[in-house]
Amino acid sequence: MSQFLTDPEKLSAFCQEVFLKMGCTPSDSALATDVLMQADLRGIDSHGVARLSGYIRLWKAGRIKADAVGSVVHETPGTATYDADSGLGLVMAANAMDIAIEKAKNVGSGWVAIQNSNHFGIAAYHAMKALPHDMIGMALTNASPLVSPTYSRERLLGTNPICFAIPAGEEAPVIIDLATSAAANGKLEIAQRTGKKVPSGWVQDAAGHPSTDPFALKAGGSLLPLGSNRESGSHKGYALSAFVDIFSGVLSGANYGPWVPPFVSFLPLAEDMPGKGIGHFVGAWRIDAFRSTDSFKQNMDQWIRRFRSATPTDEADRVIIPGEPEAQAEQIRHEQGIPLVEAVYNDLQHIASEFGLQFDLLKVI
Amino acid sequence: MSQFLTDPEKLSAFCQEVFLKMGCTPSDSALATDVLMQADLRGIDSHGVARLSGYIRLWKAGRIKADAVGSVVHETPGTATYDADSGLGLVMAANAMDIAIEKAKNVGSGWVAIQNSNHFGIAAYHAMKALPHDMIGMALTNASPLVSPTYSRERLLGTNPICFAIPAGEEAPVIIDLATSAAANGKLEIAQRTGKKVPSGWVQDAAGHPSTDPFALKAGGSLLPLGSNRESGSHKGYALSAFVDIFSGVLSGANYGPWVPPFVSFLPLAEDMPGKGIGHFVGAWRIDAFRSTDSFKQNMDQWIRRFRSATPTDEADRVIIPGEPEAQAEQIRHEQGIPLVEAVYNDLQHIASEFGLQFDLLKVI
Numbered sequence: 001m002s003q004f005l006t007d008p009e010k011l012s013a014f015c016q017e018v019f020l021k022m023g024c025t026p027s028d029s030a031l032a033t034d035v036l037m038q039a040d041l042r043g044i045d046s047h048g049v050a051r052l053s054g055y056i057r058l059w060k061a062g063r064i065k066a067d068a069v070g071s072v073v074h075e076t077p078g079t080a081t082y083d084a085d086s087g088l089g090l091v092m093a094a095n096a097m098d099i100a101i102e103k104a105k106n107v108g109s110g111w112v113a114i115q116n117s118n119h120f121g122i123a124a125y126h127a128m129k130a131l132p133h134d135m136i137g138m139a140l141t142n143a144s145p146l147v148s149p150t151y152s153r154e155r156l157l158g159t160n161p162i163c164f165a166i167p168a169g170e171e172a173p174v175i176i177d178l179a180t181s182a183a184a185n186g187k188l189e190i191a192q193r194t195g196k197k198v199p200s201g202w203v204q205d206a207a208g209h210p211s212t213d214p215f216a217l218k219a220g221g222s223l224l225p226l227g228s229n230r231e232s233g234s235h236k237g238y239a240l241s242a243f244v245d246i247f248s249g250v251l252s253g254a255n256y257g258p259w260v261p262p263f264v265s266f267l268p269l270a271e272d273m274p275g276k277g278i279g280h281f282v283g284a285w286r287i288d289a290f291r292s293t294d295s296f297k298q299n300m301d302q303w304i305r306r307f308r309s310a311t312p313t314d315e316a317d318r319v320i321i322p323g324e325p326e327a328q329a330e331q332i333r334h335e336q337g338i339p340l341v342e343a344v345y346n347d348l349q350h351i352a353s354e355f356g357l358q359f360d361l362l363k364v365i
Numbered sequence: 366m367s368q369f370l371t372d373p374e375k376l377s378a379f380c381q382e383v384f385l386k387m388g389c390t391p392s393d394s395a396l397a398t399d400v401l402m403q404a405d406l407r408g409i410d411s412h413g414v415a416r417l418s419g420y421i422r423l424w425k426a427g428r429i430k431a432d433a434v435g436s437v438v439h440e441t442p443g444t445a446t447y448d449a450d451s452g453l454g455l456v457m458a459a460n461a462m463d464i465a466i467e468k469a470k471n472v473g474s475g476w477v478a479i480q481n482s483n484h485f486g487i488a489a490y491h492a493m494k495a496l497p498h499d500m501i502g503m504a505l506t507n508a509s510p511l512v513s514p515t516y517s518r519e520r521l522l523g524t525n526p527i528c529f530a531i532p533a534g535e536e537a538p539v540i541i542d543l544a545t546s547a548a549a550n551g552k553l554e555i556a557q558r559t560g561k562k563v564p565s566g567w568v569q570d571a572a573g574h575p576s577t578d579p580f581a582l583k584a585g586g587s588l589l590p591l592g593s594n595r596e597s598g599s600h601k602g603y604a605l606s607a608f609v610d611i612f613s614g615v616l617s618g619a620n621y622g623p624w625v626p627p628f629v630s631f632l633p634l635a636e637d638m639p640g641k642g643i644g645h646f647v648g649a650w651r652i653d654a655f656r657s658t659d660s661f662k663q664n665m666d667q668w669i670r671r672f673r674s675a676t677p678t679d680e681a682d683r684v685i686i687p688g689e690p691e692a693q694a695e696q697i698r699h700e701q702g703i704p705l706v707e708a709v710y711n712d713l714q715h716i717a718s719e720f721g722l723q724f725d726l727l728k729v730i
Contacts, residue, residue: 076472076651077471078473078474078654079472079650079654081655107443107472108441108444109476111473111655113655113656136616148675150684151677151678151679151683151685152676152684153675153676156684164608174607176604176605176607178601178604179601180601183598199597227547232547232548232567232593233548233591233592233593236545237591238687239543239687240527240541242672245668246668250665251501251652251655251656251661252655252656253656253660256664256668257668257671258671274664275664285476286444289441289444289476290439290445290478290616291439291446291616296615299615299621299640300611302639303610303621307517307521307607310513310514310517310521311519312516312518312573313516313518313572313574314516319521320516322603322604
């Protein structure tokens with residue numbers, strides 16, 4: 001499988017031009033690009049520029065509005081509901097997080113439920129906006145139904161991520177960002193390309209039987225919740241995904257469960273949708289609303305160091321602090337460039353020719 | 366294994382007398398009893414009166430103060446930090462939740478971090494206090510270190526539960542209440558009594574190897590995080606448990622990780638404890654801080670009915686809504702009585718003779 005090493009600055013400039021061509025404002029184009037670039041820099045390849053063609057198809061299908069203007073439709077001192085006007089979730093969730101942070105400054109915590117939105121990229125981007133303010137950030141979103149609850153053969157939930165960004169002192173912040181399914185769709189796609197079976201516990205077939213076929217999902221099966229099966233706790237993964245769906249979809253007035261609009265533009269919208277678009281839920285707690293920020297950060301450093309130095313199960317391993325691998329990837333990719341698989345690179349080249357843009361992304365070494 | 370069917374009212378009256386004998390005020394005795402009774406009624410046998418002797422031993426060891434008076438040590442309009450004065454977590458977390466609810470009334474959401482506390486019973490009791498106020502409740506607590514993070518052979522985390530209580534309309538509320546470990550200690554104890562192996566993915570031995578021995582934990586092994594192993598997502602269960610530990614322990618100024626005081630009184634406290642007691646984190650979001658409560662409840666009813674009617678994997682099964690089994694148990698046990706295993710019944714009899722109390726708990730049928 002060929003890979004292309006791209007220059008982060010060139011890739012970023014290219015994405016911005018694409019969003020401008022779609023009709024986004026310059027500031028929205030820069031913001032949407034920043035969200036995608038953070039994904040690619042942090043090694044979350046499935047959520048970066050690999051999604052650009054998907055956003056474009058949704059825009060062409062009239063499901064994403066490029067010149068959308070979000071607005072607060074309901075609020076209290078510590079909460080708000082934000083209508084994303086069918087805009088890019090990348091932009092709208094970030095805007096909503098700014099509102100949550102302002103509210104947290106005033107009353108200790110701030111929460112914004114977002115309706116009428118679209119795919120918001122990596123949850124960590126939005127949650128991490130809290131960090132420079134010495135706040136803990138949280139971000140949730142629902143997503144296209146691909147996951148079956150325990151005992152269901154129907155797909156009723158997305159991979160519904162939960163994210164918390166927690167500041168530390170001398171150590172890097174703890175970034176918890178996890179899909180509530182056992183494995184994400186991207187891992188199945190890797191197995192499809194390499195022709196390998198997937199571990200049991202990731203998917204079930206259309207009849208609801210456990211499967212190791214990486215094509216099981218495409219053949220009408222579903223992803224399994226974290227925990228994989230009832231005995232190992234899949235009812236917990238299902239319940240966590242339900243929490244994300246209810247906060248993102250029901251509390252915001254967006255869609256939920258099987259009615260969440262699919263990310264792929266060729267699938268029709270569900271009939272009788274109960275809400276507007278897809279939904280997110282973001283918020284922030286101020287550290288000093290509970291205790292001194294300095295003491296908190298000192299304790300966080302101790303927490304991180306103690307966990308990192310735990311006796312490992314195997315000498316070659318060590319305990320990994322949530323967010324460490326992504327922070328390492330970011331450092332490396334900033335310097336060395338962002339690798340793109342051939343399919344994504346070709347996708348971008350196609351976008352360039354469609355929009356009449358120059359295509360020059362490669363890193364010169 | 367013998368079982369005794371006890372009368373909920375007699376059991377409740379007995380518990381109150383025990384707490385009074387320990388030196389709790391009448392109102393604290395009633396509240397602590399209510400928390401334990403809710404556990405037994407809802408079928409969470411491991412967290413009800415089965416724990417009473419454990420609380421008494423901690424009280425005798427001077428680790429639980431019966432006449433404790435909790436107090437707010439820091440606050441903003443939407444948050445507070447509460448010092449539990451080494452009191453019963455059962456009482457202190459409930460008090461703190463009342464404060465969170467009052468703050469949510471004022472600014473939309475309310476959050477209380479609790480330090481210097483002890484075991485708080487079932488998380489659902491505290492989160493469910495939000496329901497009559499048309500709020501969503503959340504409750505977290507850290508606990509005795511029994512769980513190893515992914516790649517660790519050391520126990521650094523408790524079974525650290527996450528709980529959300531979410532109101533519905535005509536349907537029963539959705540109660541999400543889960544330990545972030547693959548299985549709780551109580552399930553190992555059942556396997557110990559019946560001499561059965563446990564499923565792989567629940568425990569590892571002292572060397573960090575996967576085990577199916579129900580005595581592995583007692584022999585120096587550990588419980589595994591939800592997800593069981595790296596391939597199936599144990600890093601996610603570990604990260605969720607870390608979130609609970611950081612919110613309960615670090616944000617509150619309590620202890621965290623391996624320093625969390627053990628529930629069993631015969632284990633010594635850790636040296637150089639960084640905080641005070643064990644910690645909890647509770648809070649509430651007002652529904653109408655985001656949208657109309659009626660619309661929310663109608664959508665919740667639709668959510669619940671759609672999930673419950675999903676096509677099952679097997680005709681004999683159906684999708685279970687989080688909290689349904691506990692609500693059913695509560696109805697049955699209210700009417701038919703609370704079954705106690707012989708060991709717990711004998712434990713209570715022993716407590717009765719120690720405190721000079723009448724012992725008459727059996728349900729008369």
